[in-house]
Amino acid sequence: MKVSSPPTGRPERNAPEGPEAITTGTEGSLDASLAVMPPRTISTPLKTGAVTSDLPRRADLKERFYHPELDSIRFFLFCAILAFHAFPPYLGKWYYDHLPAAMAFSVITIGRACAPSLDVFFVISAYLITELILREREKNGSVDLKAFYVRRLLRIWPLYFFFIGLLCLLSLFDKSLAVGWARILAFLLFAGNWAIAFGRPSIIIGPLWSVSVEEQFYLLWPLVLRMASRRIILAVPIGLLALASFARLMLLRVPVFVLCIWCNTLAHMDSIACGILLAVILHGRKLRLRLRTRFVLLGSGLITWVLIGRYCGLIDLIPPLAGNMLGYPLMSLGAVAIFLSVLGASQDGAPVMKSPVLVYLGKISYGLYVFHMLVVELIGRLLLKHIGYFGLKYLVARWICAFAATLVLAVISFHCLEKPFLRLKRRFTYVPSGAAI
Numbered sequence: 001m002k003v004s005s006p007p008t009g010r011p012e013r014n015a016p017e018g019p020e021a022i023t024t025g026t027e028g029s030l031d032a033s034l035a036v037m038p039p040r041t042i043s044t045p046l047k048t049g050a051v052t053s054d055l056p057r058r059a060d061l062k063e064r065f066y067h068p069e070l071d072s073i074r075f076f077l078f079c080a081i082l083a084f085h086a087f088p089p090y091l092g093k094w095y096y097d098h099l100p101a102a103m104a105f106s107v108i109t110i111g112r113a114c115a116p117s118l119d120v121f122f123v124i125s126a127y128l129i130t131e132l133i134l135r136e137r138e139k140n141g142s143v144d145l146k147a148f149y150v151r152r153l154l155r156i157w158p159l160y161f162f163f164i165g166l167l168c169l170l171s172l173f174d175k176s177l178a179v180g181w182a183r184i185l186a187f188l189l190f191a192g193n194w195a196i197a198f199g200r201p202s203i204i205i206g207p208l209w210s211v212s213v214e215e216q217f218y219l220l221w222p223l224v225l226r227m228a229s230r231r232i233i234l235a236v237p238i239g240l241l242a243l244a245s246f247a248r249l250m251l252l253r254v255p256v257f258v259l260c261i262w263c264n265t266l267a268h269m270d271s272i273a274c275g276i277l278l279a280v281i282l283h284g285r286k287l288r289l290r291l292r293t294r295f296v297l298l299g300s301g302l303i304t305w306v307l308i309g310r311y312c313g314l315i316d317l318i319p320p321l322a323g324n325m326l327g328y329p330l331m332s333l334g335a336v337a338i339f340l341s342v343l344g345a346s347q348d349g350a351p352v353m354k355s356p357v358l359v360y361l362g363k364i365s366y367g368l369y370v371f372h373m374l375v376v377e378l379i380g381r382l383l384l385k386h387i388g389y390f391g392l393k394y395l396v397a398r399w400i401c402a403f404a405a406t407l408v409l410a411v412i413s414f415h416c417l418e419k420p421f422l423r424l425k426r427r428f429t430y431v432p433s434g435a436a437i
Contacts, residue, residue, distance in 0.1 A: 008222050052310055057254040065132060069353035071362030073338075078150050078368045080117035081207075082406070085376055086399035089315065097105040099392060112309030113302070118210055119271035119335040125214060126275025127282075127339070128270040134226045134233075134283055143226040152218065154421045154428075155366075159413055160211060164188065167205060177377075179205045190215040197263040204374050209263045217272060224238055234280055237273035241329075243268040248328060261319055270332035278336065287344040293352070294341045301337035304330055367410030367418065375409065376402045 089111035095104035137143050164187055171178035179202045186195035193209035196202060207349075224236060247266040261267045289297075312327030313320045346354035361368075379402045380394075387394045 002304060008122060029144040067343065067346070069342050069344070069350070070128070070358045071360075071365075072346075072353045072355065072358035073120070073342045073362070074124070074365040075361035075368075077117045077120050078217040078365045078372075079403075081369065082372055082376075082403060083113035083399065084111055084117070085373060086402060087395055089309075090117075090317070094390075107308060109306060111313060113305045115309060115315050116305050116331045116334060117126050118167065119331055120338050121210070122214070122271035123278070123332075123335050123339045126272045127279045129221070130233075130276050130279035131283060133222055134279065136331065137225065143222060145222055145226065145426075148222050150428045151425050152215075154425050155418075156211065156215070158421045159367060159370055159418055160208070161188075162413075163208075163374075164205070167374070177204060177374075187212065193263040193265060194370070197260050201259060204377055207369060207373050213263075213265050213268065213270075217269075221276075230280065235340075237276040237280075239271045241274040244273070244328065247323065248324055249321075252324055253317065255318050258315055258317055258319050261317070261324060268328070268411040270328055271335050274332050275339075278339070280287055286347070286430065288346055289340075289344065291348065291350065294345055294348070297337045297341035301341065304334035304337070308334070364410040364414040368406055369414040371409045371413070372402065372406045375406045379405060 060297065087107055087110070089108045092104075092108050095107050098104075099107070133143055133148070164184060167177065167179060180200075183192070183195045183199065183202060183205065186192045187205060187208055190212045192205070194214040196206055196209045206402055225233065228236070244267055246265065248261060251264070251267060308314060308323075308327045308330050312323035312330070314324060314327045314331065316323075342353065352358070376398065380398050383394055383397055383401065384390070387397065
């Protein structure tokens with residue numbers, strides 16, 4: 001295997017960039033790639049034709065690194081998160097008092113099963129960032145940390161800080177939308193998850209806790225990838241899994257509020273660790289799976305989420321110790337199964353996963369995630385004035401109207417606010433890893 005010497009000078013200015021992975025999801029809601037140079041490691045190209053193996057195969061690392069199916073799945077994950085917030089399962093008693101028992105049971109079960117959707121965003125983000133930095137290190141012999149952080153800044157910060165500024169402005173006209181200056185400061189410093197975990201819950205700005213978690217972790221992770229050996233890179237996520245379990249055990253020894261676990265960087269690290277492991281194991285490979293295998297993985301992940309949502313109490317106001325110690329690892333395994341069911345699917349007999357419409361909706365998922373709770377709150381207030389009572393009709397109307405309004409805001413945000421900054425990433429891009437902006 002021949003590795004060329006590192007290039008000198010700036011990267012090509014005319015190279016189109018691809019959206020950077022993250023988010024909301026953080027970068028749960030972000031585009032399907034980071035723009036970094038893939039290594040020049042060349043191996044035997046994959047043969048075209050029928051796929052007969054479920055094992056990953058070595059890919060040509062010079063290929064553009066882009067998975068449109070990961071954009072598509074982000075949109076479906078956002079829909080699940082919106083459903084969780086629009087039909088909150090903590091209203092369980094109200095559902096049973098006002099709905100037929102079977103319908104109430106279904107609404108609560110679906111709501112609880114939608115809660116872990118954010119963890120797939122964590123898996124996607126960790127996988128993409130780790131894989132792309134490893135490729136850059138293989139090619140150049142090092143990692144351009146400045147370029148990495150600038151790309152991340154250009155992808156995350158504009159909309160993030162715009163939204164915080166918008167909340168501050170709206171709070172001047174409507175005091176009920178105020179989130180408090182201490183909490184605003186915490187989010188400005190990307191420590192908002194700690195303010196939510198150990199302070200008062202905040203409905204509108206609350207979803208941005210996941211951005212804080214990712215920014216905290218990815219501040220340090222590229223430093224490790226830049227210098228560490230493969231053995232150490234493998235050891236880090238294993239250590240993170242152990243750390244997350246230990247942190248939960250310490251917190252759950254006494255009754256704690258659910259957000260002390262859910263929004264805690266140390267206690268909610270499992271899915272990020274799993275994404276890193278997947279990137280190391282699958283590094284430079286294309287995952288080729290039969291369509292039947294993908295459906296089995298998808299079904300297994302969803303069933304796992306339904307079961308832990310029903311029996312583990314991850315989102316109970318006071319989480320049970322045993323249920324959470326078992327539930328978080330299972331939740332991450334479910335996220336991994338769903339991620340693997342999608343990875344490479346656009347090339348393995350599921351062309352719908354690279355549908356231009358779905359890919360576009362996935363690209364704007366960061367905006368969808370950032371705006372959705374503000375829209376849910378404002379739409380809810382308007383509907384209460386017209387419908388006059390809090391019932392099933394209200395909940396359904398709120399979900400539909402909130403989805404439509406959030407979609408409009410996300411489209412405007414992507415084209416008017418995010419896209420100009422994404423174009424600036426070209427100056428810090430080596431080789432495109434996604435569709436041109």
